[in-house]
Amino acid sequence: MAATAYPVSGFQEPVKRPALAEYLRWSIDHKIIGVQYIVTSFIFFLIGGALALLIRTELMVSPDEITVMADGVAYNSLFSIHGTVMIFLFIVPMFAGFGNYLIPLMLGAKDMAFPWLNAFAFWLLPPAGLLLLFGWFVGPAEAGWTSYPPLSTLAEFSGDGQTMWALSIHLVGLSSILGAVNFIVTIRNMRPPGMGYFQMPLFVWATLATSIIVLLATPFLAGALTLMLFDRVAGTTFFDPSGGGDVLLWQNVFWFYSHPAVYIMILPGMGVLSEVLSIHSRKPIFGYRMIALSSMAIALVGFTVWAHHMFTSLQPELRIPFMITSMIIAVPTGIKIFGWLATIWMGKIRFTSAMLFSLGFLSMFVIGGISGVMLAAVPIDIHMHDTYFVVSHFHFVLFGGSVFAIYSAIYHWFPKITGRMLDERLGRIHFALTYVGFFFTFFPQHILGMRGMPRRVAVYDPQFHDLNVLVSLASFVLGISTFVLVYNIAVSLVRGKVAGANPWRALTLEWMTTSPPPAYNFVGDPIPYEDPYGYGTPASQAYLDAMESRFGPPLPQEKAPETEKPSAQPAGD
Ligand code: HEM
Ligand SMILES: [Cu+2]
Numbered sequence: 001m002a003a004t005a006y007p008v009s010g011f012q013e014p015v016k017r018p019a020l021a022e023y024l025r026w027s028i029d030h031k032i033i034g035v036q037y038i039v040t041s042f043i044f045f046l047i048g049g050a051l052a053l054l055i056r057t058e059l060m061v062s063p064d065e066i067t068v069m070a071d072g073v074a075y076n077s078l079f080s081i082h083g084t085v086m087i088f089l090f091i092v093p094m095f096a097g098f099g100n101y102l103i104p105l106m107l108g109a110k111d112m113a114f115p116w117l118n119a120f121a122f123w124l125l126p127p128a129g130l131l132l133l134f135g136w137f138v139g140p141a142e143a144g145w146t147s148y149p150p151l152s153t154l155a156e157f158s159g160d161g162q163t164m165w166a167l168s169i170h171l172v173g174l175s176s177i178l179g180a181v182n183f184i185v186t187i188r189n190m191r192p193p194g195m196g197y198f199q200m201p202l203f204v205w206a207t208l209a210t211s212i213i214v215l216l217a218t219p220f221l222a223g224a225l226t227l228m229l230f231d232r233v234a235g236t237t238f239f240d241p242s243g244g245g246d247v248l249l250w251q252n253v254f255w256f257y258s259h260p261a262v263y264i265m266i267l268p269g270m271g272v273l274s275e276v277l278s279i280h281s282r283k284p285i286f287g288y289r290m291i292a293l294s295s296m297a298i299a300l301v302g303f304t305v306w307a308h309h310m311f312t313s314l315q316p317e318l319r320i321p322f323m324i325t326s327m328i329i330a331v332p333t334g335i336k337i338f339g340w341l342a343t344i345w346m347g348k349i350r351f352t353s354a355m356l357f358s359l360g361f362l363s364m365f366v367i368g369g370i371s372g373v374m375l376a377a378v379p380i381d382i383h384m385h386d387t388y389f390v391v392s393h394f395h396f397v398l399f400g401g402s403v404f405a406i407y408s409a410i411y412h413w414f415p416k417i418t419g420r421m422l423d424e425r426l427g428r429i430h431f432a433l434t435y436v437g438f439f440f441t442f443f444p445q446h447i448l449g450m451r452g453m454p455r456r457v458a459v460y461d462p463q464f465h466d467l468n469v470l471v472s473l474a475s476f477v478l479g480i481s482t483f484v485l486v487y488n489i490a491v492s493l494v495r496g497k498v499a500g501a502n503p504w505r506a507l508t509l510e511w512m513t514t515s516p517p518p519a520y521n522f523v524g525d526p527i528p529y530e531d532p533y534g535y536g537t538p539a540s541q542a543y544l545d546a547m548e549s550r551f552g553p554p555l556p557q558e559k560a561p562e563t564e565k566p567s568a569q570p571a572g573d
Contacts, residue, residue, distance in 0.1 A: 015518045017419060026123070028115035030100050031517065033122050035417065037097025040125055041090045046482070047133075048085035051078050053479050058458055060472030063465045066458050075458040076142035077161070081132065083145030084165065087265065088172045089129050091402050095268035096121075096179050098409050099207045101417060103183060105510035105517060106201045108192040108526040113185040121178040128171035135161030135168070144456060146258070149239035149250050153231040163232050166225045173218045173225070176264075180211035180218075187211075192509075194528055201508045201532045202291055206271025209295035213260045213267075213302060221257035224250055248313060255306035263302045265398060266365075267295055269405030270336055273358050276412050277340050278533045279506045280355035281347025285533040287339040294332035301329045311381045319378045326376035333369055337362065352504075353427025357408035360435050364400025368393055371446065386456075389449025395442045407434070407485070414489070415503050419515045420496030426488040433481035440474030501551035505544050508532050512547055 022032055023039070055078050058068040069075045100118065104111055112118045135141055139159015143152035147165065151157045187208050191200065228250070230236040237243025239250050278285040285291065307314050307322040314322070340362060349355065371393040375381045384390060407430075414422050444467045449455075453464045460468075502511035507529045513522050534540045 015419075015514045015516055017516055026119055028111075028119050029519065030104050030112045030115065030118060031417075031521075033118050034097050034099075034101025036122050037093050037100055037125070040122075040129075041094040041097060044085050044089040044129060045094070046486075048082050048090055049479060049482060051082040051085070053475060055079055055082060056472040056475040059460075059468050063460050063462045063468070069458065072458060073140070073142060076144075076456070077136065077140035079456060080141050080144050080147075080165075081136070084132060084141070084169070085129075086398075087145055087261075088169060089125065089132070091265045091398065091406070092172070092176060092261075093125055094406050095207075095210070095265070095402075096176065098272070098406075098413070099179075099183060099210075099268065102413065102510055103186055103204060103207055104190070105416075105513070105521055106204050106508055107186070107190050107195070108509045108512075108522060108528060109186065109190040110520040110522070112182050113189060114182050117178055118182050121175045121182070124171045124175040124178075128168045128175070131164045131168040131171070135164035137161075138164070141165035146254060147228070147250075148254075149228070149231070149247050152250075153228060153239050155232075163229065166229050166232070170222060170225050173222050176214050177218050180214035183207050183211040184215065192525060192528055194530070198289060198292065199528065199530065199532060200292075202274035202285065202288070203268070203271035205292040206267045206274070206295050209299045210264050210267045212296075213264050213299050216303070217257045217260040217264075220253055221261075224253040224257070227253075248310070251310045251313065252306070255309045256303070259306040259309065260299070260302040262394075262397070263298050265402050266405075267298065269361065269402045270295070272405045272409045272412070273340060273361055274336075275506075275508065276354050276358040276408050277343050278535065279412075279504050280352055280358075281344045281349045282535045283343055283347040283533075284531070284535055285339065286342035286345075287335070288533065290335050291339045294335045297332040298329065301325060301332070305329055305376075308376055308381070311378055312385045323376055323378050327373060330369060330373050330376075337366060337369075352411065353422065353424055353431055354408045354412035356428065356431040357404045357411065357434075360431065361401055361404040361408065364396055364404060364438065367443075368396030368400055371396060384449055386454055387449035388445040388453045388455055391455050392442050392445035392449060395445070399438055399442065404434075407431075410485070410489075412504070413510075414492070415499030416510055416515045416517070418493060418496070419499055420492050421499050421503060422492045422496060423488050426484055426491075430481055430484040430488065433477055433484060437474050437476075437478030437481055441471055441478050444471050502544070502547060507534060507540055507543070514551065 018029075018032060022029075023036055027033060027036075054068070055075070058066065058075060061067050066072065066075060069078070100112065103109075132141075138161050140161040141147070141152075141164070142158055143162065147162070152162055152165075187200070187204055191197075197205075227236075227238040231238050231240065231245075237245040239245045239247050241247065274285055274291055304325040305322060307318060308326040311319055311322070344359075371389070375384060375390065375393055411422055411427055414420070448464055448467050448471075451464065453460055499515045501514050503515075504511070509526050509528050510517075512526050529540060529543045531540070
């Protein structure tokens with residue numbers, strides 16, 4: 001179909017939200033599937049969060065004996081399932097959900113390349129979650145989310161729950177591989193005319209890099225899990241030295257997957273930041289190509305650093321090479337940070353909730369990056385390994401990074417997905433509670449770790465008690481903050497301000513159609529603006545005005561309340 005005279009084309013009339021029943025059954029519409037992913041993983045987030053609060057209650061109540069939990073088995077299974085749920089059933093599928101919803105829209109496409117496969121990938125997740133949780137009743141998994149043998153393979157240390165853990169992760173892994181194939185083919189083949197690779201929104205770049213990692217790394221996880229299953233149920237001894245096996249085999253193969261996997265969990269978040277920071281400060285992204293290509297660099301170098309997780313068990317002569325690669329990988333990450341700072345520098349920043357969470361990411365993720373580089377230094381890691389310092393490091397990158405990015409994405413794209421705005425006042429309360437609760441939950445853990453408190457224990461030296469009380473109290477604030485978001489979502493779905501097609505006056509294509517978008521997203525072929533971040537030029541202004549003349553202005557009820565201070569900076573609208 002020929003392009004229209006408008007820069008965009010789509011239904012002008014508001015489109016109704018799909019009925020609830022559509023989300024509960026098999027659908028091949030990427031938007032339904034995206035929401036299915038997002039809601040399912042959010043439920044797992046709430047479950048994982050509840051487990052975390054139980055862990056913190058035990059650690060707050062008594063340092064020297066187990067009081068809240070029945071015994072060590074209960075405690076071990078709690079932190080094992082907490083970590084597994086948060087990583088495999090929350091963060092990874094949550095970003096797959098945003099990818100599913102947004103990638104076709106950002107490319108001006110009608111759907112993903114393989115819609116049926118897309119639905120299949122999603123429907124692997126509910127059984128995976130059930131397998132994991134029901135494992136609790138048959139002798140729970142107790143070996144942590146990393147499940148090192150011999151704890152995870154020998155019958156005297158672990159029950160059938162560990163077998164179900166491995167099967168569950170198998171399903172999750174299959175789901176992410178299928179999703180990745182779909183993303184790669186969609187991004188490769190379904191871009192509109194006029195959108196080369198270097199005109200793609202950076203969230204698309206991030207999803208492409210993530211998908212390449214998933215495709216290359218996840219089969220190694222599947223291999224390791226298969227060996228574990230054989231050891232557990234078929235009497236093989238891949239990880240048992242008494243039968244000629246090697247416990248370190250698991251660590252090597254697991255981390256060959258799982259270090260790249262930490263980038264599976266952060267690259268899409270970085271993609272979110274690139275969108276949000278540019279749009280909400282009305283400035284072109286600084287160093288577009290560097291940001292796009294640094295994702296690729298991270299994907300590549302990410303495969304060379306896995307043994308930094310096993311410095312203490314590694315042959316000493318291999319430590320230095322892995323130390324060097326681990327430090328190198330901080331470079332492309334740093335490039336992005338500088339790109340983002342230069343983007344918001346002198347911008348007309350709108351402190352929306354989406355923007356606040358992205359700025360929160362910037363501040364917290366930097367701390368996590370710095371503690372990462374500290375841990376990459378062998379002499380430091382030998383001292384810190386298996387202490388709370390490591391727990392602090394990865395929560396700064398995974399909560400302060402990935403979860404903040406997810407929150408930012410929720411505030412930024414909720415209007416597109418539901419047609420309603422989230423309440424900004426509640427958003428600010430959510431942000432304040434999260435930011436403060438997060439900081440005091442995880443920052444003191446650096447100190448605890450440096451002073452020698454080991455991770456994964458319920459009983460600890462009473463000298464650490466005071467800080468643990470502080471940490472636990474802060475974690476309850478963090479827990480409460482989540483309910484502000486849940487309340488906001490519930491209320492805004494019904495009573496939120498009508499969003500209009502493009503409430504943020506963004507230039508990327510997902511905003512060039514109604515909110516929510518109609519079936520097949522666009523009528524005709526939308527024409528992308530030449531530069532997805534070309535804010536502040538007369539041409540982009542004209543593009544946005546043409547768009548508005550078709551779909552109506554943003555936020556019809558409160559036209560132009562934007563508190564932007566006009567400035568002489570190269571920021572524009
Ligand atoms: C600046 C780049 C980074 C460096 C140099 C780095 C380095 C390290 C090192 C050396 C360890 C092992 C510590 C130990 O167990 O003794 C570690 C652990 C970890 N890192 Fe990072 N890291 C970086 C960024 C990230 C990012 C971006 C994420 C995730 C989004 C991440 C997630 C994790 C996790 C989950 C663990 C702990 C795994 C466990 O033992 O349970 N790191 N990091
Ligand atoms: Cu790593």
